[in-house]
Amino acid sequence: MLGDPDSVFDRFWDKISERFDFLVPLWIMRRPESLAVIDYRPTLMMFAVIVLLIVSLIGIGWFAMNFDPELWLIGGISGLAAAAAVFLLFRFTIREVYYFDTITDKYVFTRQFIHRREVIEGALSQFSGATVKTERDEDSETHFVVLKQEGMFIAGVSEQILREEVPIFNSYSREARIASAISGILALKR
Numbered sequence: 001m002l003g004d005p006d007s008v009f010d011r012f013w014d015k016i017s018e019r020f021d022f023l024v025p026l027w028i029m030r031r032p033e034s035l036a037v038i039d040y041r042p043t044l045m046m047f048a049v050i051v052l053l054i055v056s057l058i059g060i061g062w063f064a065m066n067f068d069p070e071l072w073l074i075g076g077i078s079g080l081a082a083a084a085a086v087f088l089l090f091r092f093t094i095r096e097v098y099y100f101d102t103i104t105d106k107y108v109f110t111r112q113f114i115h116r117r118e119v120i121e122g123a124l125s126q127f128s129g130a131t132v133k134t135e136r137d138e139d140s141e142t143h144f145v146v147l148k149q150e151g152m153f154i155a156g157v158s159e160q161i162l163r164e165e166v167p168i169f170n171s172y173s174r175e176a177r178i179a180s181a182i183s184g185i186l187a188l189k190r
Contacts, residue, residue, distance in 0.1 A: 014171070014173070017169050017171060020169070021169070024040060024041040024042065024167070024168055024169050025038075025040045025041075026038070026039050026040070026041060026174055026177075026178075027039075028177060028178065028181045030181060030184070030185075033101065033102045033103045033188070034099070034100060034101045034102065034103070034185070035098075035099070035100045035181055035182065035184075035185040036097065036098070036099050036100075037097070037098040037099075037178055037181065037182075038095060038096075038097050039095060039096045039097070039098075039163065039167070039178075040094070040095045041167030041168055041169060041170075042092070042167060042168055043092060043093075043165045043166065043167055043168065044166075044168055045088075045092060046089075046092040046093070047168055049085050049088045049089055049092065050085075050089075052081055052084070052085045052088075053081075053082060053085035053086065053089070055081070056078045056079070056081035056082035056085060057078075057082055058078075059074055059075070059077070059078030059081070060075060060078045060079060060082060062074070063075030063078060089114055090113065090114050090115055091113075092113070092165075093111050093112060093113055093165070094112045094113065094114060095112045096109070096110065096111050096112070096162075096163055097109070097110040097112070098110075098162060098178075098182075100124055100182065100185045100186075101124065102124065102185060102188050105123055105124045105125050106121060106122070106123065106124055107121065107122055107123075107124045107127070108120070108121045109121070109162070124186070126149050126150060127147045127148065127149055127150070127160075127182075127186055128148045128149070128150045128186070129147075129148045129183050129186055130145055130146065130147050130148070130178075130179040130180075130182035130183045130186065131145075131146050131148065131179055132144070132145060132146070132172060132175045132176050132179050133145075133146045133161070134172065141172075142166045142170055143170055143171065143172050143174075143175040144161050144162070144163065144164075144166075144175065145161070145162040145163065145175050145178045145179045145182070146159045146160070146161055146162075146179075147159060147160045147161075147162065147182065162178070
């Protein structure tokens with residue numbers, strides 16, 4: 001069964017994914033009064049767009065090196081695919097940074113795109129803890145770090161999900177590391 005810690009397949013997948021952790025970095029930097037989480041994990045769509053861009057650039061290069069009128073179709077399709085990939089690159093995040101500071105009682109969440117940056121900031125004291133939320137489908141699990149909020153808010157929500165788009169190599173252990181670090185900094189604030 002998926003998500004079962006005693007499952008041979010899950011343990012095997014965990015061993016494989018641990019080997020490739022350096023390809024999709026997730027850095028958690030703890031300091032005495034602050035915490036920074038830098039997440040470079042791409043989403044599946046971002047990964048697919050990057051692969052499309054690389055393949056189309058190879059096709060354009062092959063067309064340019066073998067300039068042959070019979071290959072115009074390959075060159076044209078490669079050019080259109082590269083243009084579409086460049087256009088789609090502007091829709092996805094490159095990285096997400098979460099910064100928590102207990103001295104100033106402030107948090108800053110930054111989503112970095114190629115052409116712009118979204119920044120959300122507020123009071124750190126509104127959060128009471130962090131947990132990992134698991135959503136199960138028929139054959140997959142996704143894990144999200146959820147910040148628990150105290151009090152009544154205009155939107156009526158009592159929790160905030162850190163990363164809404166599921167990244168590649170999404171695992172309970174990675175999300176638990178993030179939630180544990182955030183819970184630790186929130187405990188310092190209290």
